[in-house]
Amino acid sequence: MSDSDEPGEARLDGNAAGALLAEVFRCEPSMARAVCSGCGAIAPVGALWAYGLEMGAILRCPVCDTAIIRVGAAGTAIVVDLRGAVSVRFEVVP
Ligand SMILES: [Zn+2]
Numbered sequence: 816m817s818d819s820d821e822p823g824e825a826r827l828d829g830n831a832a833g834a835l836l837a838e839v840f841r842c843e844p845s846m847a848r849a850v851c852s853g854c855g856a857i858a859p860v861g862a863l864w865a866y867g868l869e870m871g872a873i874l875r876c877p878v879c880d881t882a883i884i885r886v887g888a889a890g891t892a893i894v895v896d897l898r899g900a901v902s903v904r905f906e907v908v909p
Contacts, residue, residue, distance in 0.1 A: 845859065845907075846907045847903050849883050851878065852881060852898070852899050856879070864876075882899045
């Protein structure tokens with residue numbers, strides 16, 4: 816079975832989403848709204864609780880304490896782990 820959800824839908828590589836993803840990373844991250852995978856609460860990233868800022872940050876849900884976002888520096892890279900979020904909504908400002 817293909818990874819495609821719809822019969823006959825063309826499958827492209829990730830480069831096809833490059834422009835859309837670039838828009839996400841131009842957005843103000845503290846205004847993005849995260850949906851917690853632990854309890855379903857919706858909160859702006861700026862309202863999450865931040866821990867461990869010396870080596871990066873773990874942003875936790877203010878309702879249930881689930882680690883929603885982990886971000887840290889790894890050499891020349893910045894690694895973002897969003898597995899604690901059901902989704903993160905970024906508002907694109909024209
Ligand atoms: Zn939660």
